[in-house]
Amino acid sequence: MSSHRTPKKAEPRSPAQQALTEHELDELQGLLDAVPAPLEPLDVSMLDGFLCGVLLQPRRVPDAAWLPCITDAEARALPAGFGAGRLHALARRRHAVLDAAIGTRRWFDPWVFELEGGEDAHPSEAVYAWVAGFALAMAHFPALMALDAQRLREPLALLYRHLGPDDLEDAEDLLEEIESLEPPEDLAEAVEDLVRATLLLADVSRPLPAVPRRR
Numbered sequence: 001m002s003s004h005r006t007p008k009k010a011e012p013r014s015p016a017q018q019a020l021t022e023h024e025l026d027e028l029q030g031l032l033d034a035v036p037a038p039l040e041p042l043d044v045s046m047l048d049g050f051l052c053g054v055l056l057q058p059r060r061v062p063d064a065a066w067l068p069c070i071t072d073a074e075a076r077a078l079p080a081g082f083g084a085g086r087l088h089a090l091a092r093r094r095h096a097v098l099d100a101a102i103g104t105r106r107w108f109d110p111w112v113f114e115l116e117g118g119e120d121a122h123p124s125e126a127v128y129a130w131v132a133g134f135a136l137a138m139a140h141f142p143a144l145m146a147l148d149a150q151r152l153r154e155p156l157a158l159l160y161r162h163l164g165p166d167d168l169e170d171a172e173d174l175l176e177e178i179e180s181l182e183p184p185e186d187l188a189e190a191v192e193d194l195v196r197a198t199l200l201l202a203d204v205s206r207p208l209p210a211v212p213r214r215r
Helices: 022-033 044-055 063-071 085-104 123-140 142-146 149-160 172-179 187-205
Strands: none
Touching: 022 044, 022 085, 044 063, 044 085, 044 123, 063 085, 063 123, 085 187, 123 142, 123 149, 123 187, 142 187, 149 172, 149 187
16 A cells, blocks of 8 residues: 655654554554454555544543544444554554644645556546545534534545545535635545645634734
């Protein structure tokens, strides 16, 4: 499994903020796959979008509230005896990396992966899982959606245009905004829009401190 885009170089991070290696990313997917039925764990791309949705809430969501959602979309408890320590540690690392990027409005590399169809695949197919994860976070933690609707409309449209119309039946204003957007030309543009939308949403829910004016 390989990411579509290599992240830009950044300053050294603390161990908790170290980006996951390719091996650790594969390990994380394997740990998610090992979650027993009937639980429905996220895959790594959906997990990534979910974490961004969690981090965009106006008030910080405790780990204990979001961790159950990554091993089951309905946040059902893991069975007794199932060891999730390593899974949770890797998820927390990604959470810390994304938190630092969003908090400083830096580029981050979304976990979006090219499909087997390659260039013939529609960009929305490749980013769908990421956006579905973001939407899942909004379902569990809706505080972001209660903020300034006008400022949220454009970035939400950039994300939700990749979902099916049935998922947006009750969002007429958002549908109008989506229809006004030009579709992404390729996967690279779609991925860049994920980051742009995330940082635009952060301007609403996690505004940066005002810089004092020099006298």
